[in-house]
Structure formats: C-alpha cells, structure tokens
Amino acid sequence: xxxxxxxxxxxxxxxxxxxxxxxxxxxxxxxxxxxxxxxxxxxxxxxxxxxxxxxxxxxxxxxxxxxxxxxxxxxxxxxxxxxxxxxxxxxxxxxxxxxxxxxxxxxxxxxxxxxxxxxxxxxx
Amino acid sequence: xxxxxxxxxxxxxxxxxxxxxxxxxxxxxxxxxxxxxxxxxxxxxxxxxxxxxxxxxxxxxxxxxxxxxxxxxxxxxxxxxxxxxxxxxxxxxxxxxxxxxxxxxxxxxxxxxxxxxxxxxxxxxxxxxxxxxxxxxxxxxxxxxxxxxxxxxxxxxxxxxxxxxxxxxxxxxxxxxxxxxxxxxxxxxxxxxxxxxxxxxxxxxxxxxxxxxxxxxxxxxxxxxxxxxxxxxxxxxxxxxxxxxxxxxxxxxxxxxxxxxxxxxxxxxxxxxxxxxxxxxxxxxxxxxxxxxxxxxxxxxxxxxxxxxxxxxxxxxxxxxxxxxxxxxxxxxxxxxxxxxxxxxxxxxxxxxxxxxxxxxxxxxxxxxxxxxxxxxxxxxxxxxxxxxxxxxxxxxxxxxxxxxxxxxxxxxxxxxxxxxxxxxxxxxxxxxxxxxxxxxxxxxxxxxxxxxxxxxxxxxxxxxxxxxxxxxxxxxxxxxxxxxxxxxxxxxxxxxxxxxxxxxxxxxxxxxxxxxxxxxxxxxxxxxxxxxxxxxxxxxxxxxxxxxxxxxxxxxxxxxxxxxxxxxxxxxxxxxxx
Ligand SMILES: Cc1cc2nc3c(=O)[nH]c(=O)nc-3n(C[C@H](O)[C@H](O)[C@H](O)COP(=O)(O)O)c2cc1C
Ligand code: SF4
Numbered sequence: 013x014x015x016x017x018x019x020x021x022x023x024x025x026x027x028x029x030x031x032x033x034x035x036x037x038x039x040x041x042x043x044x045x046x047x048x049x050x051x052x053x054x055x056x057x058x059x060x061x062x063x064x065x066x067x068x069x070x071x072x073x074x075x076x077x078x079x080x081x082x083x084x085x086x087x088x089x090x091x092x093x094x095x096x097x098x099x100x101x102x103x104x105x106x107x108x109x110x111x112x113x114x115x116x117x118x119x120x121x122x123x124x125x126x127x128x129x130x131x132x133x134x135x136x
Numbered sequence: 137x138x139x140x141x142x143x144x145x146x147x148x149x150x151x152x153x154x155x156x157x158x159x160x161x162x163x164x165x166x167x168x169x170x171x172x173x174x175x176x177x178x179x180x181x182x183x184x185x186x187x188x189x190x191x192x193x194x195x196x197x198x199x200x201x202x203x204x205x206x207x208x209x210x211x212x213x214x215x216x217x218x219x220x221x222x223x224x225x226x227x228x229x230x231x232x233x234x235x236x237x238x239x240x241x242x243x244x245x246x247x248x249x250x251x252x253x254x255x256x257x258x259x260x261x262x263x264x265x266x267x268x269x270x271x272x273x274x275x276x277x278x279x280x281x282x283x284x285x286x287x288x289x290x291x292x293x294x295x296x297x298x299x300x301x302x303x304x305x306x307x308x309x310x311x312x313x314x315x316x317x318x319x320x321x322x323x324x325x326x327x328x329x330x331x332x333x334x335x336x337x338x339x340x341x342x343x344x345x346x347x348x349x350x351x352x353x354x355x356x357x358x359x360x361x362x363x364x365x366x367x368x369x370x371x372x373x374x375x376x377x378x379x380x381x382x383x384x385x386x387x388x389x390x391x392x393x394x395x396x397x398x399x400x401x402x403x404x405x406x407x408x409x410x411x412x413x414x415x416x417x418x419x420x421x422x423x424x425x426x427x428x429x430x431x432x433x434x435x436x437x438x439x440x441x442x443x444x445x446x447x448x449x450x451x452x453x454x455x456x457x458x459x460x461x462x463x464x465x466x467x468x469x470x471x472x473x474x475x476x477x478x479x480x481x482x483x484x485x486x487x488x489x490x491x492x493x494x495x496x497x498x499x500x501x502x503x504x505x506x507x508x509x510x511x512x513x514x515x516x517x518x519x520x521x522x523x524x525x526x527x528x529x530x531x532x533x534x535x536x537x538x539x540x541x542x543x544x545x546x547x548x549x550x551x552x553x554x555x556x557x558x559x560x561x562x563x564x565x566x567x568x569x570x571x572x573x574x575x576x577x578x579x580x581x582x583x584x585x586x587x588x589x590x591x592x593x594x595x596x597x598x599x600x601x602x603x604x605x606x607x608x609x610x611x612x613x614x615x616x617x618x619x620x621x622x623x624x625x626x627x628x629x630x631x632x633x634x635x636x637x638x639x640x641x642x643x644x645x646x647x648x649x650x651x652x653x654x655x656x657x658x659x660x661x662x663x664x665x666x667x668x669x670x671x672x673x674x675x676x677x678x679x680x681x682x683x684x685x686x687x688x689x690x691x692x693x694x695x696x697x698x699x700x701x702x703x704x705x706x707x708x709x710x711x712x713x714x715x
Contacts, residue, residue, distance in 0.1 A: 015376030017384045019263040022254070029251045045243055047328040048360050049321070080329015082243030085482040087180055092243075104180050124142050124177050130192065132183030132499070133234035133485070136449065 040074040040119060041100075043092040047081035053088030054107075061108055062091075065115050084129060095122060102129040140173040141216065144192040147178035148479070148501060151189035154205060158189060161208035166216070174216055181480055183233055183499050190227070201227035233499050235461070237469045238445045239485045242329030247364045250371040253332040259377055261448035265340045266385040273344040274300055277447065279455035281467030286312055286403075286440030287515070287544045287620075289466070289533035292447075295437060298427040299345040302435035307347035309338050310412075310431065310438045313354035313361070314396055314403035317516030318567060320547035322471040323441035325483050327354070327361035330445065331368035335391060337444030339377065340451060342389045345437055350391040353408050355398045362393060369393070400517075400571035401621050405430075405438040407573065418575045419619035440545065442471055462488035466532030470543065476512075476550035477504045493527040496550060507552040511635070515544030517564040517571075518624030520631025521557070540631045542624070556653035557636040558643055561629045562590040568625040579622025582613040586626060593640060595656040596647035603640055607633065652714045655699050659715045664689035666711035673703035673712065 016022050042062060046055045059076065066074055084090050087104025093114070094100040101124065103114060110127060117123040143162055147155040159176050166174055182190045187201035191211065198221055200211065207225060214220045236242075245252035253259070265273050278293025299307060311334060315323040327334060338350045354362060369391050372378045380388045394412045396402045402417040409431050411417035430436025446468060450458045459467045466488040472495070475481055479501030486495060492512060496502065503509050511521040514531075520541035522529075529535050533543050551560060565587045574580045589606050592598040610626035617623045633640055642650050649657040662673075662682075667689040674682045674690065681697045684690030692703070692712075704712045 015374075016259075017376065019267065019383065022259060022263050022383070026254050026257075026260075029255045033255065043244070047325055048358075049325075051360070077246045078248070079244060080242045080247050081325040081483055083239065083483040083485075084180075084480075086480050087482075121138065123139060123175065126147075126178040127180065128144070128177065129180040130144065130146075130182045132181065132232050133236050134232045135236040136240050136453070 036075055038073065038096045040071070040096070041077065041094040042074060043077045043079045043094075045080070045082045045084075045088065045090040045092075046078040049081055049085050050088050050090065055089040058089045058091065058106055058108075058111065061111055062115075065111060069115060069120070071115075071119065083133075087129060090129070093118065095119070098122070102131075103127050104129045138173070139175040141175075141196070142194040143174060143176045143211075143216070144179045144194060145176060146180075146182050146188060146190040148181040148185075151181075151185065154189045154203075157205040158191065158203060158208055161205050162191075162212055165209055165212035169212065169217060171212075171216065181501050183501075184227065185501050186493075186497050187227060196221075199227040200225040233486060233490065233494050234484055235469050235487050236485050237449055237461075238326060238333075238442050238471050239329070239483070240449070241333065242325060242483075245330065247329055247331055248367050250332060250368065250375060253330070257452060258332050258448075259336055259375075261451035262336050262339050262343075262377065263383055265343055265451050266383060266387060270300065270344050270346065273340060273451070276455045277344070277450060280450045280458040281455075281462070281465075282443065282446055282450060282458070283466060283533060284440055285442035285446070285470065285545065287518070287542065289543060292439060292443055295427060295439070296341060296344050298425070299347075299435050299437040302428060304435050306349070306432075306434045307345055308431045308434055308436040309342045309345070309347050309350040310405075310408070310426075310436055311338055311350065311352040311441060311444055312403060312405065312408060312438055313352055313358075313441045314408060315355070315358075315441075315545065316398070316400035316403045316571070317545055317547045319473060319475045319549050320516060320545055321473045322483065322546045324358050324361050326441050326445050326471070327358070327365050331361075331365045332372065333445040333448055334365075334441055335368055335372055335378070337439075337447035338391060339382070339389055340447050341437060341439065341444065343387050345435075347437070348388045348390070350389060351394050351412060351431070352391060353394045353396055353402075353412060355396045357398055362395075365393060399573070400567070401573045401619070404619050404621060407619070408438065409436060416573070418573045419621075421618060442546070463530060463532045465534055470546060472546045472548045474500050474548050474550070476548075477507065477552040477555070478502070478550040479504055488532045489530040491528050491530055492522060495531075495548070496527070500550070503550065503552050507554065509550070510553050510555055511551045511557065511560075511632075513541075513549045513551070513560070513564075513628065514547070515542035515624075515627070516547045517567045518542060518620065518627055519544045520627045521551070521560070521635060523635050540627070540634065542627070554651055554653070556594075556649050556651040557632040557639050558590065558593050558649075559651075559653050561632040562587065562594060564628040565590060565625060568621060572621065572625075576616075576618040576622060578613045578616040579618070579625065582609060582617070583622065583625050585609060586613065586629065590629065593643045594649070594654040596643060596654075598644050600644060603633070603644060648715070658699055659694060660692055660697060660699065660701070660704055660712055661715055662690050662692055663711045663713060666709050668709055668711070670708070672706050672708065676702040676706045678702065 191200045282292045283289040407417045407419040426436040669687040
C-alpha cells in the first residue's frame, strides 16, 4: 500500500474503498463477533461451521468478517447477517443447529427465524 | 414460503413469562383468519424490559409494549388484518437507551482491516486536526467537556493543556490499557474491536501537546487485544498515519506497546510509568504530576483507552455536538461492563445522566431468576455500592461521588437478595490487600487489619466496638494512604456499612447472616417433620456429623458440622434447611 500523503489523498482513498465495497452489495455478509468473549463462547468453531455449510450448499457469493464485541456477552456466539438489499439481522446464542436453520430458511428462503436480537441502541 | 410480515415477540427475561402465550395466541388468530403470510418470530431482548412484554410488527416498524395475551386478538384483527395501528399499545418513545460513540465501530468493522476503519471516516479527524493549530485542538477538547474515562474524571482538555505548556525536548503520550478491576472488560473490547480509534486519539493528542512518541501500556493477559493493536499499528505505519511527516504535515509520531505484569496498582499512572521504566510498579507522590515529569522525567500525558477513543469523534463532529450529550458536568457517554446477577450480561454504552434503573431493568433485563435487586457496585474495588434508593439518580461522575461511590472505569456488578453485603465488602478488600504494593503503611498494614476486622464480623466474633473500629480505621486509611489504591480501598466497606448497617448488626448481635452466605454463621438443620430417614445425607457427610436410624428423622451434630452443604444438596425431600 502506498502512503497517504495528504487530506485529499485520504478522501480519494476512502472513495476507492467505497467503490470496491459496491461489489459487495450483492453478496451475503456475515459478521462474527470474535473478541475474547465470542471466541471463548465458541465463535471460531461457528465460523468454521458456517464456511463448511455454505460450501455444502454451494453458496459462493458471501463475505465473512471477524468483528469485535457486539456487546451481547450473554448471547455469544453472536453473528450478524446482511442479505443483499436487506437490513442486517443479528442472531444470538447460535450453535450448529441454529446455523443450519439460518442457512436453510434465511439465507436461501429469506425467512426470518427465531432468536434474532433486536437493535437496542443508537449510533453515530 | 415467503412472508409479507413478521410479528416479533420478545422471549427474553421479563417478557418471557408471557411470550409463549402471546405467540401462541397470535398464531391461533392468524390460523383462525386463514392468514399464512405472516410469521411469528421469537426474539431476544429489546432493551425495554420495564415496558415489556414487547411485540414488534415488521416491516411496519410498530412496537407494542405492555402486551398481554388478551391483547393479541386486537393486534391480529385490527393491525394485521385491517392495517390499523392499535394506538393504545404503541410504544411511542422509540429512542433507544444506548448510544454508541466509543463503541461506534465495535462489532461492525473488521478490527484488523484499516480500510474498514477509513470507510467509517477513520483518520479524518487526524487529517482535520493536523490542519488546526495545536491550541485549537486543545480548545476543542476542552469545550467538549470530555473527562477522563479511567476513573478520576479529570478534564481531558485541561490535562492536554498542561502537557502542551511544558517546555521540553521530549514529551510522551501514554495510553493506559491496564484495566485491572475485577469484572471490567471495556478497554479490552475497544482494543479488540476498534484499535484504530485509540491510535487516532493518541495521534491527535501527540500533535496537540507536541509529542512524537506514544506508548500503550497493557497487560500480557490481553493477547488478542495486543495482537489486533499490533496489526493496527503496523497498518497505520504502512499508510503513513504513523511515522515521519504524517500526511505531509511535518508532524512525526510513532507508537510502541509496553507490557505490564498484571498488577492492579500498575493502572495508577505514576506506578504505570515506573513499571514502563523497568522499575517496581510502585506509585510516587504527586506532585509532580506526569504532565510535568513522567516517563524518564519528561512531560507525559496519560489517558485511558476510552478517553482516546472519544477524541476522533469530537474532532470530526465538533465539541458542540459532543457537549449536548450527557449532563451539565459530565459530557458524552460511558461504556459499562454489566456483570453479576443480571440477565443481560454485556458491554453497554449509555449517555451520562441515564438512571441505574434504566441500565439494570431495561438494558440489563433485570435481575436473574426473578430475584430481588439489592445493590450495584460501581467503580470496582475502589467504588461503593448503590442501593434501591439510588435507582433513579441520573448517573454521572459527580452524583456517583456524592453517593459514596464513583464512576471508576466502568465495571458494574449487580447483586441480588442472596448476596451478603459484608461478604461483598470483604471480597473487594481481599482484592486490594492482595494488590497493595506495600510501599506505604496505611495501605499495607491498615487494609490488612481492616480485612481481619471484617473477617471477625463474617465469622460472628465481632462486637459493636469492632464496628466502630472499622469505621475509624477506614477513614484513617482514606486520609493517609499514598495512592488511589489505598485511599479508595475502604470505600466498599464504608458504603456497605452505611447502606446495610442492619446486616452488619445482624452478624454482630444475632451472630447470623441474613443472606445465608457467611459459612461460619450458617447452620444446617434437619426438619424432623420432613425427614423420612432415607440416610442419603449420612452417606455424603464427609465428617460423619449426621446420625439417626433408618426410616426415622436424622439430626446434625452442629459441633462436628463443617458447613460444606453436601447434605443440603443431596436431600431429595427438602428436609434440610439453612439458618
Ligand atoms: C489503583 C488504581 C488503579 C487504576 N487503574 C486504572 C486502569 O486500569 N486504567 C485506567 O485508565 N486508569 C486507571 N487508574 C487511573 C489512572 O491513575 C489515571 O488517572 C488515568 O489513567 C488517567 O486517564 P484519564 O484521565 O483518561 O481517565 C487507576 C488508578 C488507581 C489509583
Ligand atoms: S496506597 Fe497501597 S498501593 Fe498505593 S502506594 Fe500505598 S501501599 Fe502501595
């Protein structure tokens, strides 16, 4: 990566990032809460399992992102899913069984399933 | 099957009692009306537990609160069939209790991807600050009203100004990421979830005070935080945000990570500086303050992780945006780590001035297992407990101090009716006794004696004059200890003795522990009306304290009993009780 040498270059770089992200808009984005708390609750295993299941289902257009603590320690492992054109949905306390259900019903059929965490904060 | 609408029913903590009935009823009425394209979905907590049970209709985005099973017919017929909102149940105030400023990116971006941070306006505050004069940056922070999030609440802008005014060939910016309070994990979460925000805050501070060197002091027990921070520092160097001539401004700055050994006292700024120099982590008396003479005797500005994470937002959005949030003297938000006997254990961020009731009973989902709230400890081992009567006080730095507690770094531990407050005070004091560095007598000896006095209370050997001694000694320690650790160590004792005097008295007068927690004061007794003489308890008692014939009521020999509770846990007939 080349250095960012001025304010203008920073703006330019941000625009480039945004442009590259546009190609992500038609992909499924799955964020997995992988801070110490999430990892302790088995988040890494859930991540591996999701990747395995997506492969089995032949779903290719997806991005998996490791993110920090979402704040729901009592509901770890926690994942957030954004389907193309939909609002993000967060699921807590996920296990293999829940992942199967989410993939089958939500990812494939866009049908929301039990266990979502409603957004209970405002942000800037 | 694709659904047109969803009916979200809260299935967590308080709402949970009704949620099944509510969901079943809605499903029933949907079936009755032959509606197939609406699905009922169970959800986790909405953070509105006081107003629960909650039902939300999507995508209409209508929230109903205080819903009873008998309201469901109306919701289905009026709203779901006729499209008319049931106005009497609508939850009007859609504003959430939480506001994420520090945690703005935490859980949203990949902390190891610098582009994710830049996409969220990362490093724009730095770019903006570099175009401002150094004093303008400091004035902006002063005007914002930001106060240190590490516990003391000292105004950050003022601190920066002191450091700025020092004439020196070398100054340092130190980020205090020691976080030693039991039960606190705010700083760890920020470093793990959004390390660049801390780096950017430190950079802006470095520019403002005229320093080219930053140090992050953290503990080896935070390996993931260290890994992500190291990656972030490396990426920031590659992009030229750290290094020489940053963004063509002529400003140079770099950051190094220093590892602490995990002692609580090393979170105190002077001890922290000694520890970074390779000395024993012992505090020194102030003045001189680190801003005049700190790391290697050079002017050093120490701030907490969360304090730094606020800085980029203030520069980006302006002090006048920031200082509208919060109370008169405490601006912005505070991150708390909610722990203890609470349903929704987690990391939360709330505007200053929120009440404890909102935190515990809305966001926190109330007390576990439907038990009664008793107290909440803020400020960790240096803080105090707040009780029922404080639930509606808007919390900020000053109100908490006035209540005999403190903001601290943000640990919040909730206690229920089963907790003995004398034992709680003893627990915290044990922590500080262990963590005392031993440099000064009031803390080294005084707190140990105080601990022994508390032990007398919890074992039923104390007298009223001991309670007096506890109060006196606490005050002497507060006045004479060298550093904050010793000075604040008696706080949990003083605050519990004030708020829960009756409990102390019960331990002294009746030699009993009202919550049944103090082992030495409990007695296990067999209820002869319930005991069937199954002998299960006889077999588990490790000290052969239980006797009795088969099929006849048994008895526990109190002199032999070691109060392990094995019999209590074994009895299938509820015949053994604690007293
Ligand atoms: C015993 C003791 C432990 C402390 N531990 C911490 C800590 O873990 N993190 C922290 O930021 N400040 C801690 N402090 C407060 C620091 O001394 C210092 O005030 C703070 O880092 C300043 O940053 P701020 O102005 O941003 O709050 C501690 C103080 C004492 C007396
Ligand atoms: S108060 Fe305690 S921790 Fe602080 S200097 Fe004295 S002995 Fe050390």
